[in-house]
Amino acid sequence: TLRGSFARKAQKPNQSSHHGLQLQASYKVAILGAAGGIGQPLALLIKMSPLVSALNLYDIANVKGVAADISHCNTPSQVLDFTGASELGNCLKGVNVVVIPAGVPRKPGMTRDDLFNINANIVKTLVEAVADNCPDAFIHIISNPVNSTVPIAAEVLKQKGVYDPKKLFGVTTLDVVRANTFVAEKKNLKLIDVDVPVIGGHAGITILPLLSKTKPSVSLTDEEVEQLTVRIQNAGTEVVEAKAGAGSATLSMAYAAARFVESSLRALDGDGDVYECSFVQSDLTDLPFFASRVKLGRKGIEAMIPSDLQGLSEYEEKALEALKPELKASIEKGIAFAQKQP
Numbered sequence: 339t340l341r342g343s344f345a346r347k348a349q350k351p352n353q354s355s356h357h358g359l360q361l362q363a364s365y366k367v368a369i370l371g372a373a374g375g376i377g378q379p380l381a382l383l384i385k386m387s388p389l390v391s392a393l394n395l396y397d398i399a400n401v402k403g404v405a406a407d408i409s410h411c412n413t414p415s416q417v418l419d420f421t422g423a424s425e426l427g428n429c430l431k432g433v434n435v436v437v438i439p440a441g442v443p444r445k446p447g448m449t450r451d452d453l454f455n456i457n458a459n460i461v462k463t464l465v466e467a468v469a470d471n472c473p474d475a476f477i478h479i480i481s482n483p484v485n486s487t488v489p490i491a492a493e494v495l496k497q498k499g500v501y502d503p504k505k506l507f508g509v510t511t512l513d514v515v516r517a518n519t520f521v522a523e524k525k526n527l528k529l530i531d532v533d534v535p536v537i538g539g540h541a542g543i544t545i546l547p548l549l550s551k552t553k554p555s556v557s558l559t560d561e562e563v564e565q566l567t568v569r570i571q572n573a574g575t576e577v578v579e580a581k582a583g584a585g586s587a588t589l590s591m592a593y594a595a596a597r598f599v600e601s602s603l604r605a606l607d608g609d610g611d612v613y614e615c616s617f618v619q620s621d622l623t624d625l626p627f628f629a630s631r632v633k634l635g636r637k638g639i640e641a642m643i644p645s646d647l648q649g650l651s652e653y654e655e656k657a658l659e660a661l662k663p664e665l666k667a668s669i670e671k672g673i674a675f676a677q678k679q680p
Protein backbone atom coordinates (compact mmCIF):
# COMPACT_ATOMS: atom_id res chain seq x y z
CA THR A 339 0.00 0.00 0.00
CA LEU A 340 0.97 3.64 -0.20
CA ARG A 341 0.43 4.20 3.49
CA GLY A 342 4.11 4.06 4.35
CA SER A 343 4.92 6.88 2.00
CA PHE A 344 2.50 9.29 3.59
CA ALA A 345 3.37 8.37 7.16
CA ARG A 346 6.70 10.14 7.24
CA LYS A 347 6.92 12.70 10.02
CA ALA A 348 8.35 16.17 10.00
CA GLN A 349 11.97 16.25 11.07
CA LYS A 350 12.76 16.94 14.71
CA PRO A 351 14.98 20.00 15.25
CA ASN A 352 18.18 18.17 16.16
CA GLN A 353 17.85 15.25 13.74
CA SER A 354 20.55 15.04 11.06
CA SER A 355 19.28 16.18 7.68
CA HIS A 356 18.40 14.36 4.50
CA HIS A 357 19.45 10.73 5.10
CA GLY A 358 16.25 8.72 5.84
CA LEU A 359 14.49 10.06 2.78
CA GLN A 360 17.19 9.22 0.26
CA LEU A 361 18.27 5.79 1.46
CA GLN A 362 15.85 3.51 -0.36
CA ALA A 363 15.20 5.48 -3.54
CA SER A 364 16.75 3.79 -6.53
CA TYR A 365 14.24 3.12 -9.30
CA LYS A 366 13.39 5.12 -12.38
CA VAL A 367 9.75 5.39 -13.45
CA ALA A 368 8.36 6.96 -16.64
CA ILE A 369 4.75 7.98 -17.27
CA LEU A 370 3.69 8.37 -20.91
CA GLY A 371 0.57 10.53 -21.05
CA ALA A 372 1.59 12.25 -17.81
CA ALA A 373 -0.37 15.48 -18.31
CA GLY A 374 -3.74 13.73 -18.61
CA GLY A 375 -6.54 13.07 -16.19
CA ILE A 376 -4.86 9.90 -14.93
CA GLY A 377 -1.29 10.97 -15.59
CA GLN A 378 -1.28 13.99 -13.26
CA PRO A 379 -2.56 12.40 -10.05
CA LEU A 380 -0.56 9.26 -10.86
CA ALA A 381 2.62 11.33 -11.16
CA LEU A 382 1.84 12.92 -7.79
CA LEU A 383 1.29 9.55 -6.10
CA ILE A 384 4.47 8.09 -7.58
CA LYS A 385 6.36 11.18 -6.40
CA MET A 386 5.39 10.05 -2.87
CA SER A 387 7.18 6.72 -3.26
CA PRO A 388 10.38 6.27 -1.25
CA LEU A 389 11.53 3.68 -3.83
CA VAL A 390 11.68 6.12 -6.77
CA SER A 391 14.80 8.15 -7.57
CA ALA A 392 13.73 9.52 -10.96
CA LEU A 393 10.28 10.28 -12.31
CA ASN A 394 10.19 11.05 -16.04
CA LEU A 395 6.99 12.64 -17.30
CA TYR A 396 6.16 12.52 -21.02
CA ASP A 397 3.20 13.91 -22.91
CA ILE A 398 2.52 15.53 -26.26
CA ALA A 399 1.20 18.63 -24.46
CA ASN A 400 1.18 20.55 -21.16
CA VAL A 401 3.72 18.42 -19.32
CA LYS A 402 6.18 21.17 -18.38
CA GLY A 403 3.86 22.71 -15.82
CA VAL A 404 2.89 19.39 -14.33
CA ALA A 405 6.55 18.48 -13.82
CA ALA A 406 7.49 21.89 -12.41
CA ASP A 407 4.61 21.69 -9.95
CA ILE A 408 5.20 18.12 -8.75
CA SER A 409 8.97 18.63 -8.56
CA HIS A 410 8.48 20.98 -5.58
CA CYS A 411 7.31 18.13 -3.32
CA ASN A 412 10.18 17.33 -0.96
CA THR A 413 10.23 13.60 -1.62
CA PRO A 414 13.27 11.81 -3.05
CA SER A 415 12.64 11.52 -6.79
CA GLN A 416 13.93 13.97 -9.34
CA VAL A 417 11.14 14.94 -11.75
CA LEU A 418 11.90 15.72 -15.40
CA ASP A 419 9.56 16.66 -18.25
CA PHE A 420 9.76 15.42 -21.83
CA THR A 421 7.55 16.41 -24.72
CA GLY A 422 7.27 15.58 -28.40
CA ALA A 423 8.51 12.52 -30.25
CA SER A 424 12.10 13.80 -30.28
CA GLU A 425 12.30 13.66 -26.46
CA LEU A 426 10.58 10.31 -25.98
CA GLY A 427 13.79 8.27 -26.24
CA ASN A 428 15.54 10.30 -23.54
CA CYS A 429 12.51 9.97 -21.31
CA LEU A 430 12.81 6.19 -21.46
CA LYS A 431 16.57 5.59 -21.13
CA GLY A 432 17.41 3.51 -18.06
CA VAL A 433 13.84 3.33 -16.87
CA ASN A 434 12.72 0.35 -14.72
CA VAL A 435 8.95 0.79 -14.94
CA VAL A 436 7.01 2.49 -17.78
CA VAL A 437 3.36 3.35 -17.19
CA ILE A 438 1.21 4.18 -20.22
CA PRO A 439 -2.04 6.09 -19.63
CA ALA A 440 -1.79 7.97 -22.96
CA GLY A 441 -4.89 8.09 -25.13
CA VAL A 442 -8.50 9.20 -25.21
CA PRO A 443 -11.00 8.22 -22.48
CA ARG A 444 -14.67 7.26 -22.87
CA LYS A 445 -17.63 9.60 -23.01
CA PRO A 446 -21.18 8.54 -22.07
CA GLY A 447 -22.52 5.88 -24.40
CA MET A 448 -19.10 4.65 -25.48
CA THR A 449 -17.61 1.22 -24.91
CA ARG A 450 -13.89 0.80 -24.33
CA ASP A 451 -13.65 -0.77 -27.78
CA ASP A 452 -14.88 2.52 -29.32
CA LEU A 453 -11.48 3.94 -28.33
CA PHE A 454 -9.61 1.35 -30.37
CA ASN A 455 -8.96 3.36 -33.52
CA ILE A 456 -7.21 6.21 -31.72
CA ASN A 457 -5.55 4.43 -28.82
CA ALA A 458 -4.22 1.44 -30.78
CA ASN A 459 -1.91 3.73 -32.75
CA ILE A 460 -0.82 5.67 -29.67
CA VAL A 461 0.08 2.50 -27.76
CA LYS A 462 1.88 1.05 -30.77
CA THR A 463 4.06 4.15 -31.20
CA LEU A 464 4.87 4.42 -27.52
CA VAL A 465 5.71 0.73 -27.08
CA GLU A 466 8.03 0.89 -30.11
CA ALA A 467 9.97 3.57 -28.27
CA VAL A 468 9.99 1.47 -25.10
CA ALA A 469 11.40 -1.46 -27.13
CA ASP A 470 14.16 0.77 -28.51
CA ASN A 471 15.11 2.52 -25.28
CA CYS A 472 14.31 0.38 -22.22
CA PRO A 473 13.48 -3.15 -23.40
CA ASP A 474 14.04 -4.58 -19.91
CA ALA A 475 11.48 -2.35 -18.20
CA PHE A 476 8.21 -3.53 -16.69
CA ILE A 477 5.49 -2.10 -18.98
CA HIS A 478 2.14 -1.15 -17.45
CA ILE A 479 -0.59 -0.54 -20.04
CA ILE A 480 -3.54 1.54 -18.84
CA SER A 481 -4.79 2.87 -22.21
CA ASN A 482 -8.07 1.26 -23.25
CA PRO A 483 -9.25 -1.07 -24.60
CA VAL A 484 -6.74 -2.96 -22.42
CA ASN A 485 -8.07 -6.27 -23.81
CA SER A 486 -6.64 -5.19 -27.20
CA THR A 487 -3.84 -2.75 -26.35
CA VAL A 488 -1.87 -5.37 -24.37
CA PRO A 489 -1.86 -7.83 -27.32
CA ILE A 490 -0.83 -4.90 -29.56
CA ALA A 491 2.06 -4.13 -27.22
CA ALA A 492 3.11 -7.79 -27.22
CA GLU A 493 3.16 -7.90 -31.04
CA VAL A 494 5.17 -4.67 -31.26
CA LEU A 495 7.72 -6.02 -28.77
CA LYS A 496 7.92 -9.31 -30.72
CA GLN A 497 8.50 -7.40 -33.96
CA LYS A 498 11.35 -5.59 -32.21
CA GLY A 499 12.73 -8.89 -30.89
CA VAL A 500 12.51 -7.85 -27.23
CA TYR A 501 9.23 -9.35 -26.00
CA ASP A 502 9.40 -10.65 -22.45
CA PRO A 503 5.88 -11.83 -21.51
CA LYS A 504 6.84 -11.70 -17.83
CA LYS A 505 7.21 -7.92 -18.00
CA LEU A 506 4.14 -6.80 -19.95
CA PHE A 507 1.08 -5.97 -17.82
CA GLY A 508 -2.42 -4.72 -18.54
CA VAL A 509 -3.42 -2.69 -15.49
CA THR A 510 -6.62 -4.14 -14.03
CA THR A 511 -5.91 -3.06 -10.46
CA LEU A 512 -8.85 -0.65 -10.51
CA ASP A 513 -11.23 -3.59 -10.89
CA VAL A 514 -9.74 -5.14 -7.75
CA VAL A 515 -9.85 -1.81 -5.89
CA ARG A 516 -13.52 -1.39 -6.81
CA ALA A 517 -14.39 -4.96 -5.90
CA ASN A 518 -12.71 -4.57 -2.51
CA THR A 519 -14.55 -1.31 -1.83
CA PHE A 520 -17.99 -2.54 -2.89
CA VAL A 521 -17.75 -5.85 -1.01
CA ALA A 522 -16.52 -4.14 2.16
CA GLU A 523 -19.39 -1.63 1.91
CA LYS A 524 -22.00 -4.29 1.37
CA LYS A 525 -20.80 -6.57 4.18
CA ASN A 526 -19.68 -3.84 6.56
CA LEU A 527 -16.10 -5.08 6.65
CA LYS A 528 -12.94 -3.20 7.44
CA LEU A 529 -11.80 -2.11 3.99
CA ILE A 530 -8.11 -2.65 4.52
CA ASP A 531 -8.65 -6.40 5.07
CA VAL A 532 -10.78 -7.16 2.01
CA ASP A 533 -9.21 -8.69 -1.09
CA VAL A 534 -11.21 -9.89 -4.09
CA PRO A 535 -9.35 -11.44 -7.03
CA VAL A 536 -10.67 -10.24 -10.40
CA ILE A 537 -9.95 -12.28 -13.52
CA GLY A 538 -10.70 -12.27 -17.26
CA GLY A 539 -10.20 -8.92 -18.93
CA HIS A 540 -10.92 -5.23 -18.47
CA ALA A 541 -14.23 -4.42 -20.19
CA GLY A 542 -17.86 -5.15 -19.32
CA ILE A 543 -18.59 -8.85 -18.85
CA THR A 544 -14.94 -9.78 -19.36
CA ILE A 545 -14.35 -8.36 -15.85
CA LEU A 546 -15.02 -11.30 -13.53
CA PRO A 547 -14.68 -10.76 -9.78
CA LEU A 548 -14.21 -14.07 -7.95
CA LEU A 549 -16.39 -13.21 -5.00
CA SER A 550 -16.25 -16.81 -3.78
CA LYS A 551 -12.51 -16.30 -3.26
CA THR A 552 -12.82 -13.07 -1.27
CA LYS A 553 -10.48 -12.82 1.70
CA PRO A 554 -11.60 -12.87 4.45
CA SER A 555 -14.31 -15.23 3.25
CA VAL A 556 -17.75 -13.65 3.11
CA SER A 557 -21.11 -15.27 2.68
CA LEU A 558 -23.18 -13.70 -0.08
CA THR A 559 -26.63 -14.61 -1.34
CA ASP A 560 -27.04 -15.37 -5.05
CA GLU A 561 -28.72 -11.99 -5.39
CA GLU A 562 -25.81 -10.19 -3.70
CA VAL A 563 -23.32 -11.99 -5.95
CA GLU A 564 -25.26 -10.91 -9.03
CA GLN A 565 -25.59 -7.28 -7.83
CA LEU A 566 -21.96 -6.96 -6.83
CA THR A 567 -20.67 -8.59 -10.01
CA VAL A 568 -22.72 -6.31 -12.23
CA ARG A 569 -21.74 -3.22 -10.23
CA ILE A 570 -18.02 -4.09 -10.46
CA GLN A 571 -18.35 -4.71 -14.21
CA ASN A 572 -20.13 -1.40 -14.77
CA ALA A 573 -18.23 0.71 -12.25
CA GLY A 574 -16.23 2.43 -14.98
CA THR A 575 -19.44 3.38 -16.75
CA GLU A 576 -20.86 4.65 -13.43
CA VAL A 577 -18.00 7.18 -13.37
CA VAL A 578 -18.25 8.01 -17.09
CA GLU A 579 -21.93 8.87 -16.61
CA ALA A 580 -21.33 10.87 -13.43
CA LYS A 581 -18.66 12.89 -15.23
CA ALA A 582 -21.13 13.45 -18.06
CA GLY A 583 -18.70 13.96 -20.91
CA ALA A 584 -15.69 15.11 -18.92
CA GLY A 585 -13.96 11.73 -19.13
CA SER A 586 -13.71 8.48 -17.22
CA ALA A 587 -12.14 7.38 -13.94
CA THR A 588 -8.94 9.30 -13.31
CA LEU A 589 -8.43 9.67 -9.54
CA SER A 590 -9.34 6.13 -8.48
CA MET A 591 -7.43 4.94 -11.54
CA ALA A 592 -4.35 6.88 -10.49
CA TYR A 593 -4.62 5.36 -7.02
CA ALA A 594 -4.90 1.86 -8.52
CA ALA A 595 -2.03 2.41 -10.96
CA ALA A 596 0.16 3.79 -8.16
CA ARG A 597 -0.54 0.65 -6.15
CA PHE A 598 0.53 -1.49 -9.12
CA VAL A 599 3.69 0.57 -9.61
CA GLU A 600 4.53 0.32 -5.90
CA SER A 601 4.01 -3.47 -6.04
CA SER A 602 6.29 -3.70 -9.08
CA LEU A 603 8.98 -1.64 -7.35
CA ARG A 604 8.77 -3.78 -4.22
CA ALA A 605 9.14 -6.87 -6.41
CA LEU A 606 12.15 -5.33 -8.19
CA ASP A 607 13.55 -4.55 -4.76
CA GLY A 608 13.45 -8.22 -3.77
CA ASP A 609 10.26 -8.41 -1.70
CA GLY A 610 9.25 -12.06 -2.03
CA ASP A 611 5.58 -11.60 -1.19
CA VAL A 612 4.05 -9.45 -3.94
CA TYR A 613 0.84 -10.54 -5.65
CA GLU A 614 -1.37 -8.50 -7.99
CA CYS A 615 -4.07 -9.22 -10.53
CA SER A 616 -3.10 -8.20 -14.06
CA PHE A 617 -4.01 -8.88 -17.70
CA VAL A 618 -1.00 -10.81 -19.00
CA GLN A 619 0.09 -13.49 -21.43
CA SER A 620 -1.32 -16.60 -19.84
CA ASP A 621 -1.77 -20.33 -20.15
CA LEU A 622 -4.41 -20.65 -17.46
CA THR A 623 -7.20 -20.83 -20.06
CA ASP A 624 -7.32 -21.41 -23.82
CA LEU A 625 -6.98 -17.63 -24.38
CA PRO A 626 -3.48 -16.23 -25.02
CA PHE A 627 -4.01 -13.31 -22.60
CA PHE A 628 -5.99 -13.42 -19.40
CA ALA A 629 -6.18 -11.43 -16.17
CA SER A 630 -5.47 -13.31 -12.98
CA ARG A 631 -3.42 -13.02 -9.84
CA VAL A 632 0.32 -13.24 -10.51
CA LYS A 633 3.33 -13.34 -8.21
CA LEU A 634 5.78 -10.56 -9.01
CA GLY A 635 9.53 -10.79 -8.60
CA ARG A 636 12.74 -9.15 -9.78
CA LYS A 637 12.27 -10.45 -13.33
CA GLY A 638 8.57 -9.71 -13.61
CA ILE A 639 6.00 -12.47 -13.29
CA GLU A 640 7.54 -15.17 -11.13
CA ALA A 641 4.53 -17.46 -10.99
CA MET A 642 0.94 -17.77 -12.15
CA ILE A 643 -1.53 -19.11 -9.59
CA PRO A 644 -3.55 -21.84 -11.37
CA SER A 645 -5.35 -22.77 -8.16
CA ASP A 646 -7.17 -19.41 -8.33
CA LEU A 647 -9.19 -20.78 -11.25
CA GLN A 648 -10.05 -24.01 -9.49
CA GLY A 649 -13.04 -24.49 -7.24
CA LEU A 650 -15.05 -21.61 -8.74
CA SER A 651 -18.72 -21.25 -7.89
CA GLU A 652 -21.24 -22.32 -10.50
CA TYR A 653 -22.02 -18.65 -11.17
CA GLU A 654 -18.34 -17.89 -11.77
CA GLU A 655 -17.83 -20.97 -13.99
CA LYS A 656 -20.70 -19.82 -16.20
CA ALA A 657 -19.53 -16.22 -16.29
CA LEU A 658 -16.03 -17.41 -17.21
CA GLU A 659 -17.31 -19.38 -20.20
CA ALA A 660 -19.56 -16.47 -21.19
CA LEU A 661 -16.74 -13.90 -21.25
CA LYS A 662 -14.36 -15.94 -23.40
CA PRO A 663 -15.78 -15.16 -26.88
CA GLU A 664 -15.71 -11.38 -26.31
CA LEU A 665 -12.25 -11.46 -24.76
CA LYS A 666 -10.95 -13.68 -27.56
CA ALA A 667 -12.30 -11.28 -30.20
CA SER A 668 -10.70 -8.25 -28.50
CA ILE A 669 -7.35 -10.02 -28.25
CA GLU A 670 -7.49 -11.06 -31.91
CA LYS A 671 -8.45 -7.54 -32.98
CA GLY A 672 -5.33 -6.21 -31.27
CA ILE A 673 -3.04 -8.83 -32.77
CA ALA A 674 -4.49 -8.33 -36.27
CA PHE A 675 -4.00 -4.55 -35.99
CA ALA A 676 -0.36 -4.91 -35.01
CA GLN A 677 0.37 -7.52 -37.67
CA LYS A 678 -1.14 -5.60 -40.57
CA GLN A 679 1.01 -2.53 -39.90
CA PRO A 680 3.90 -1.89 -42.29
Ligand code: NAI
Nearest residue numbers: 371373374375376397398439440441442443480481482512
Ligand atom coordinates in the same frame (compact mmCIF):
# COMPACT_ATOMS: atom_id res chain seq x y z
P1 NAI B 1 -6.92 12.19 -20.81
O1 NAI B 1 -7.42 12.56 -22.14
O2 NAI B 1 -7.27 13.04 -19.65
O3 NAI B 1 -5.33 12.10 -20.85
C1 NAI B 1 -4.65 11.41 -21.85
C2 NAI B 1 -3.30 12.07 -22.05
O4 NAI B 1 -2.60 11.35 -23.06
C3 NAI B 1 -3.38 13.54 -22.52
O5 NAI B 1 -2.59 14.35 -21.68
C4 NAI B 1 -2.84 13.49 -23.93
O6 NAI B 1 -2.12 14.66 -24.30
C5 NAI B 1 -1.91 12.29 -23.83
N1 NAI B 1 -1.56 11.71 -25.14
C6 NAI B 1 -2.33 11.53 -26.23
N2 NAI B 1 -1.60 10.99 -27.22
C7 NAI B 1 -0.36 10.81 -26.74
C8 NAI B 1 0.84 10.30 -27.28
N3 NAI B 1 0.91 9.86 -28.53
N4 NAI B 1 1.93 10.29 -26.49
C9 NAI B 1 1.87 10.73 -25.21
N5 NAI B 1 0.77 11.22 -24.66
C10 NAI B 1 -0.34 11.28 -25.41
O7 NAI B 1 -7.38 10.66 -20.54
P2 NAI B 1 -7.35 9.86 -19.15
O8 NAI B 1 -8.62 10.07 -18.44
O9 NAI B 1 -6.07 10.13 -18.47
O10 NAI B 1 -7.38 8.33 -19.70
C11 NAI B 1 -6.28 7.80 -20.40
C12 NAI B 1 -6.55 6.37 -20.83
O11 NAI B 1 -6.71 5.50 -19.71
C13 NAI B 1 -7.84 6.21 -21.66
O12 NAI B 1 -7.57 5.36 -22.76
C14 NAI B 1 -8.79 5.53 -20.70
O13 NAI B 1 -9.75 4.77 -21.37
C15 NAI B 1 -7.84 4.65 -19.92
N6 NAI B 1 -8.36 4.17 -18.64
C16 NAI B 1 -7.99 2.91 -18.24
C17 NAI B 1 -8.43 2.37 -17.05
C18 NAI B 1 -7.99 1.02 -16.63
O14 NAI B 1 -8.53 0.51 -15.64
N7 NAI B 1 -7.05 0.38 -17.27
C19 NAI B 1 -9.33 3.14 -16.16
C20 NAI B 1 -9.60 4.48 -16.63
C21 NAI B 1 -9.14 4.95 -17.84
